Amino acid sequence: MRYDDTIDDSRQFLRLTLELIGKHGLPTDPLNYCIWYEYASGRNEALNAAIDKHLESSGALTEEISRQLFNQHIANGTETVTALVREELKRVFSEIISAITTTNLNFSASENNLETIQESLVPSLSEADVDKIVSQIKREIKSLESSSTSFKQQLQQATQEIDELKIKMARYRDEAIKDPLTHIDNRRGFEKKLREAADHASISDTSLCLIIADIDRFKKVNDTHGHLVGDNVLRMVAATIKDSIKGKDLVARVGGEEFAILLPDTPFDGAMTLADNIRLTFERLDLKKKNTGENLGTLTLSFGVATYRKDEATDDFVHRADEALYRSKNAGRNKVTGL
Structure with missing residues (x-):
């Protein structure tokens, strides 16, 4: 930005x-x-x-x-978030330096230090840089001592604003990777954790599996019962899959009605078994509208499973899981296929 x-x-x-x-x-x-x-x-x-x-x-x-x-x-990941925080930090800096100047106190050394830090607030600033700079600012503020009550109050206000910015940054960073409807990770969050999991699997020579799940004939749910019911179905599917996994496993909504399940330290047979258990869970559900009790019929999901190959590009890994899902769809849906 x-x-x-x-x-x-x-x-x-x-x-x-x-x-x-x-x-x-x-x-x-x-x-x-x-x-x-x-x-x-x-x-x-x-x-x-x-x-x-x-x-x-x-x-x-x-x-x-x-x-x-x-x-x-x-939003463009943490780059945009740090850009927002950087601009807020610039404003806080101006207030601190102005406070130092207007008190007519001999704080030239601190003023110069703060101005030096301010100059480091460049567009290429990383999240790690922001954390480092915030720590530098707080140390500099702490070192400033004055008998001026108003000046102390201004410094306390600046410290509070910086702390609030760190909290906002953490919240924005979290929201940028969450799906607002289902409250699980979105595609951005999934891709970030997929890269981390793939790197770990390659370095540690451990297994990593991926399941791609897609709700069968979801458009019919929306067309027949409306988008509000469709949204509730998506929330229910996300919650059900989340309850079916544990530990370091991750579920993310990566498309309209498509979900990805990332399974670190899980062998291929274990991933296939988990996918089939989730499939059976949905197949056995008796879905009804909450407000009317109207039966929504059977809801099924199709699944594709792939195991990570050491040093494989993550796009290729996802493509193989997608290809397995495609085969499940072509085989009649409500099936699990592994590649």
Whole structure:
């Protein structure tokens, strides 16, 4: 997320951003600032269309909707999150340095140290860099002693804001890898953990298996019973699979009705058995609408299973599991196929 606006443009977008945040009664935190600055600038057509559509249908934006818009149209993993935090840190720095200057106290050494740290807030800043810089700032603040009560209060406020930024950063980082509907990992979270698991399997020479599961004829559920029922079915499937795994195993929603189950330290036969047990669990379910008791019929899933080959590209690993799933679908659905 890089901005090349002129100073005049930036001022105009800032004014519009604050007006829009106030108009919709939202907190002026980094996430909302980012969303509405993008909206005000008009640079993100997909985001603007999504906001306009939502406002037209409901007239208001909730905090949850704002997070969904951010994750869908702006977020680019931790790079965007650290960019937001970096900009907030710059603002806090300005307040600290201003406080030092206006007290007319001899804090030139601390002021220079803080300005040096501020200069390190570059666009390429990593998450690890942010953590390191935050620690440096807090150490520098702690070293500043003054008899000025107002100055101490300003430093305490800056320390509190930095702590709050760390909490926000952790929350945004978590939300960026979570599916807002099912509250399990999304594709971004899955791909990150898949890379980590594959690296571990290659280094430690341990087994790693992947199951790709897809709800059979899910479109029929939506067409017959509506999207609200379809959403509840997706939540139920996610919760049921999550309850079927344990330890370091992971389930993620990687597509509309497609789920990935990552199984570290699990042999191929164990993955096949788990997939078939989950398949039978759904096959035996008697699904009914909560509010009416109407029977929804049988819900089945198809499964593809693959075992990781040492030093294999993760895309190839996923492709083989997808190919196994494709064979299960072609064989009549409600089946488990391994490759």
